[in-house]
Amino acid sequence: MRLLLLGGTSEARDLAAHLVAGRVDVTSSLAGRVAEPRLPVGKVRIGGFGGVTGLRSALAGYDAVVDATHPFALGMSANAVAACAATGVPLLRLERPGWEPDETWHYADSHEEAAALAGRLGNRPFLTVGRQELARFLPSLRRHAVLARVVQAPELAMPETWELVTSRGPYTLAGETLLMREHRSDVLVTKDSGGTYTWPKMEAAASLDVPVVVIRRPAAPDAVRVVNTVEAALGWVKEQSCAFS
Incomplete structure (x- = not known):
């Protein structure tokens, strides 16, 4: 299985490390907005896809997508939802939990x-x-x-x-x-x-x-499975791998 990991967060880097160690064919994609980003292990691509149309074309080379971008990266997450829906490529959202609310905030x-x-x-x-x-x-x-x-x-x-x-x-x-x-x-x-x-x-x-x-965080996309831990994301990837084995 070929996995596209939309990254840029610490969770994405952690997930990439586990996937590479597990010999999953994963490519991490970074937006390229920071001059010297922290790079994950494994294959990395840097730069945008050119909107939904470009991402749809890129998905021809992948079997599943994990969106582990920042919780406020609205544009990339929306593009991932649209492109995966159009191509039928399975999509998972890995999003760290927000902070526990404080009544003084x-x-x-x-x-x-x-x-x-x-x-x-x-x-x-x-x-x-x-x-x-x-x-x-x-x-x-x-x-x-x-x-x-x-x-x-x-x-x-x-x-x-x-x-x-x-x-x-x-x-x-x-x-x-x-x-x-x-x-x-x-x-x-x-x-x-x-x-x-x-x-x-x-x-x-x-x-x-x-x-x-x-x-406050924006609402999570509808009809997309969302997990909050790297462990849960690894479980989902394993499920997808079984579908392609």
Whole structure:
């Protein structure tokens, strides 16, 4: 069986390692939006497919697909659903669970809503929402003293009041606490990404009594099986392998 693994997350890399060790013919696909991505073991392709049409053509070379992209990678996940439905290729969604809800957090259904909330809650926001979403925060936070942390600098022209930090997790509680203290952050804005890599910022915010704005996850695609662990994904791949044996 030939498997296409849509990756870019720690879960995708973990799954790829297990599949390669199990001698599954797997190719990991990365979007190529980061200059130096963390590469999984095994075969890797980098770059987009050219929308649904391009992905449909690419699926001629695969028997199954696991979508293990970021929980907020809406475009790629939607393309995978459409392409697999059109070609009949089995599709599984591997998505890490979100963080356990906290009654002290302020929830938002969009980045724009989160920006407006942050503007009301503080004057020195700490944004950890990814470089592709920063432009959506400009209307509400252009004049705020924003600290924006991203893996790679955006092409966006940053306001003079904004400070950019480029780094990549995993992070530590001590490091996050120091960063927020140095910036005098008075509100943290994040997506409900889940996982442990960036959780220390949530602990730091709690210890510093800094309010947290959390952008809710989009709803999972309909009619697609979703699992939350690498072990469950491995079980699904085994099921598909039996169908081709």
